[in-house]
Amino acid sequence: MRSIEARENMVSTGMSDQISPLAPKSYPDMPEIDGVRIATAEAGIKYKGRTDLLLMLFDEATSVAGVFTTSKCPSAPVDFCRQNLKSGTARALVVNSGNANAFTGRRGIETVEQTAKAVSDVTGCGTDEVFIASTGVIGEPLDASRFMHLFADMTKTATGTRWNDAGRAIMTTDTYPKYATRTVSLGGHVVTINGISKGAGMIAPDMATMLSFVATDAAISADVLQALLTRHVGGTFNAVTVDSDTSTSDTLILFATGASAKRGAKTITSIDDADLAGFDAALGEVMKSLALQVVRDGEGARKQIEVTVKGGQSDVSAKRIALAIANSPLVKTAVAGEDANWGRVVMAVGKAGEPAERDLLSIYFGDIRVAHEGLRDPAYSEEATSAYMKGEDIAITVELGLGEGKATVWTCDLTKEYVAINGDYRS
Amino acid sequence: MRSIEARENMVSTGMSDQISPLAPKSYPDMPEIDGVRIATAEAGIKYKGRTDLLLMLFDEATSVAGVFTTSKCPSAPVDFCRQNLKSGTARALVVNSGNANAFTGRRGIETVEQTAKAVSDVTGCGTDEVFIASTGVIGEPLDASRFMHLFADMTKTATGTRWNDAGRAIMTTDTYPKYATRTVSLGGHVVTINGISKGAGMIAPDMATMLSFVATDAAISADVLQALLTRHVGGTFNAVTVDSDTSTSDTLILFATGASAKRGAKTITSIDDADLAGFDAALGEVMKSLALQVVRDGEGARKQIEVTVKGGQSDVSAKRIALAIANSPLVKTAVAGEDANWGRVVMAVGKAGEPAERDLLSIYFGDIRVAHEGLRDPAYSEEATSAYMKGEDIAITVELGLGEGKATVWTCDLTKEYVAINGDYRS
Incomplete structure (x- = not known):
């Protein structure tokens, strides 16, 4: 485990100037994944004095899966990845930070095509085996010539040991890099799952x-x-929200190099396949860890909020209500103020538009039932609840009493810092 | 016209301690409405040293219409009004501030019934001709005995001249009272329309x-x-949003005393009826004025934002996109920061889930076209746009280029003050 780096160091690398109080206390030492080589570089796209370009190379026969933003105005890289996913194989991933290459029209498509061509030229893979993601400013042209020339050297120097570097190169307003790793037996052979993520608002x-x-x-x-x-995406990345704003560029890609087959695995x-059970669970853990690290780095976040809705007419209905609560500015500001304001939870349940009956509702903060059957709980203790609200992790549970539908989502509180981070003059 | 009262006076009456910079520079002197008598009182429900109870009495044969919150968890008064609306006639309106009588279970219903009975006893009208609205804390029982005894005296002293008092009695976190009045000819007879409103967040x-x-x-x-x-409600009260949070208690009621009939009007x-045209327009103006005054008193608001979406596949689709923009925390914080961040507008268009094509989009801030056909406008001037963003009224226009659908909605910026107002400890 590495200890978290000092704030001074973060400042010098152009990242946010204050590490989230919800950051992990240490990072895992990320192991190698057989069949994956990694290089990072300083292309100077926007940031100075830090890496902003990631090249990940995969052995032949690496299979790939992906999930992308539901935005009707996706970025050029998202369109490109969706197209390439059809082949089912991947040889390279290119990620840059500092420019999202979104809303850049025909030029944005050219940039993506040039990038894939450059990787193909250097590595010999097909352009349809290259996956690309960009994050940063929207609407500014991204010039591929800023970084294409770096791929040759990166390909030569790439090694399997640079996962921690990879996590740093893709950061934007993140105050810490996000890693997760699990080792698990799959059909009698040990395999490893590594993941990195970035994100601090759903978009900015x-x-x-x-x-x-x-x-x-x-x-x-x-x-x-x-x-x-x-x-797994429904209960992890699609169950977290910072500000309800959906990026044009959200991208989640899963690569399987198949190197374990060389060691005899089927x-x-x-x-x-029954052998999948352990791997399936471990993958879910990796994804959940990465998704929660995004929430805990939410812009201005001081508290994590877990919202669970039970007793809904269906899981889908429960999730809609949970998201209405998690996205409510009034609920989020109340938690920021350490106020167990269950009236605002009632409001959010009501506005979700899903089946709910006022007089059947129960609401909990942590284990404390604050409201029951449409009324403040007779046993409600302001003192106990106030003490609970001072914690860093706040759990809000709503029992609708209608059916078996259930969902949990995660968000963070809404603080003045969120407004400061997003309301500052664009420079 | 009365000049706006001093901040010192607002503090002493328990209201918010800073008048919105978007408040009107003066208030209209509200004329009498023939057939309406008004009284206000200090019931001390929550606030001290200010009025918190309004009784409005209507002559016989007053017709009534209403629109209420879409919340699935409406307050007891909303349920009561919806029921009474069926009779089509009204004799009294009771409004209290300081307690919303929402999520108060069986007791809340009793309070409403007791209130209506008390008014009925004093005035002789039916309980089904009494309309009730409550605003303030959710989940706290509201004891009707706190104010029922006041109705007898209020009925005796009620006069037609107290519209300005009425606007004040219903305030909660509002930083100013909200009035609108119009006089118009209806079938050759002059009639008057008066309105009051309150609201600063959609709910709190x-x-x-x-x-x-x-x-x-x-x-x-x-x-x-x-x-x-x-x-008119779709283009006025249902076209404004402060924080996307829908109250359990939103209530809009329109009363027509019919007194003009005594003066010979049909x-x-x-x-x-063709004679309605002028009245129809004037009613729309009154409602729009009241709705915009709510936005301009939005909690922490420093700027009004008008969002117009044109070229949508339908009006409904255009309105959904307009609301996605108006409710986006990232768009609202950008305006607070005087940042013409059209990338965030693209994001909000994309997340609305409605038909939109990235490469057909044009976006304007005021008259300045900042983006065109999926790209930053070649003629874009950062200087001109920055100057525009310093103004108090910001207009954002999106042209989708798909069809004839059109909608305009209004909101305010999202500032640190919003977080402060809503994130303070509940006392």
Whole structure:
């Protein structure tokens, strides 16, 4: 484990000047993934004195799956990745920070095509095996000539040991890099899953978006990989919200190099393969850890909020209500103020538009039931609740009493710092 | 016109301690409405040293229409009003501030019934002709005995001249009272429309909600009144948002005393009556003025934002996109920071989920086209745009280029003061 770096160091690298109080106390030493090589570079796209370019190279026969933003105005790289995903194989990933290459029209598409061509020229892979993600300012042209010339040297020097560097190169307004790793047995062979992510607001054109890249040396076919990713994304990356704003660039890609097959492991080709159970759970843990690290780095965040809704008419209905609570500015400011303001939770339940009956509602802060059957709980203790609200992790639970639907989502509080970070003059 | 009262005076009455910079420079002297008598009182429900109870009495045969919150957890008064609206006639309106009587279970219903009974006892009207609205804290029982005894005296002293007092009695976190009045000819007879409103956040259990009451001496049947109200609410009260949070108590009621009929005016019984045109327009103006005054008193607001979306696939689609922009924390903080951050507008268009094509989008701040056909406008001037953003009223226009759908909504910027107002410890 490495200890978290000093704030002074963060400042010097152009990142946010204050590490989130919710940052992990230490980072994992990320192991190698057989079949993955990594290089980073300082291309100087926007930031100075820090890396802003990541090249990840994959051995042949690496399968790939992805999930992307639902935005109707996605960035050029998102369009490109969606297209390339059809082949099911990947040989390279290029990520730059500092410019999102979003809303850049025809030029943005050219930049993506030039980037893929440059990687193809250097590595010999097809342009349809290159995946690209960009994060940073929206609407500014991104000139591929700023970094294309670096790929040759990066390809030569890439090694399997640079996962921690990779996590840093993709940061924007993040106050800390985000890593997760698990080792698990798959059909009797040990495989590793590594992941990195970045994001601090759901989007902020000058800065943040949500990107995550996960790789494993397991041998899993692309269709199974996609099924696994889709299974877990709903309860992880699609269950976190900082400000309800959806990026044009959100990208989550999962690579499986299949290197374990060289060690004798079989290739998993069915989502129903019983051997998958442990891997499936470990992948879910990696994704949840990465998603929660994004929330805990939410712009201006001082507290993590977990919202659980039970007893909904369906899981989908419960999730809509949970998100209405998690996205409510009034709920989020109340938590920032350490105020167990359950009236605002009632409000958010009501505005979700989903089935709910006022007089059946129960609301908990932590284990404390503050409201029951449409009334303040008779046993409600302002003192106990106030003490609970001073904590760093706040759990709000709503019981609707209608059915079996259940969902949990995570967010952070809304502080003056959020407004300061996002309301400062664009320079 | 009265000049706006001094900040010192506001403090002493328990209201917010700083008048919104977007407050009107003066208030209209509200004329009498023939058939309406008004009294206010200090019931001491929560506030001290200010009025917190309004009783409005209407002559016989007053017709009534109403629109209420879409919340699935409405307050007891909202349920009561919805029920009473069926009769189509009104004799009294009771409004209290300081306690919303929301999420108060069976007791809340009893309070409403006791209130209506007390008014009925004093005035002789039916309880189904009494309309009630409450605004303030959610989840605290509201004891009707705190104010019921005041109705007898209020009924005796009520006069037609107290509209300005009425506007003050219903305030919560509002930093100024909200009035609008118009005089218009209806079928050759002059009639008056008066309105008051309150609201500063869409909801805030300790404080705000949106209430508005409009009265006229025109003679218009209840069904026509309801059609008029419904016609205008979409482009006025349902086109403003402060924080996307919907109150449990939002209430808009329109009363028509019909007193003009005594002066020889005919009673309007058809929405298609050509004589209605002028009245219809004037009613829309009153409602728009009241709704915009709510936005301009938005908690922490420093700027008004008008968002217009054109070229949508339909009006409904355009309005959804406009609201996605108006509710985006990132757009609202950018305006607070006087940053023409059109990338965030693109983001909000994309997240709305409505048909939109990135490469057809044009975006304007005021008259300045900042983006065109999926790119920054070649003629974009940072200097001119920055100068525009320093203004108090910011207009954002998006052209989707898809169809004829069009909508305009209004909001305010998101400032640190919003967080401070809503994040302070509940005392």
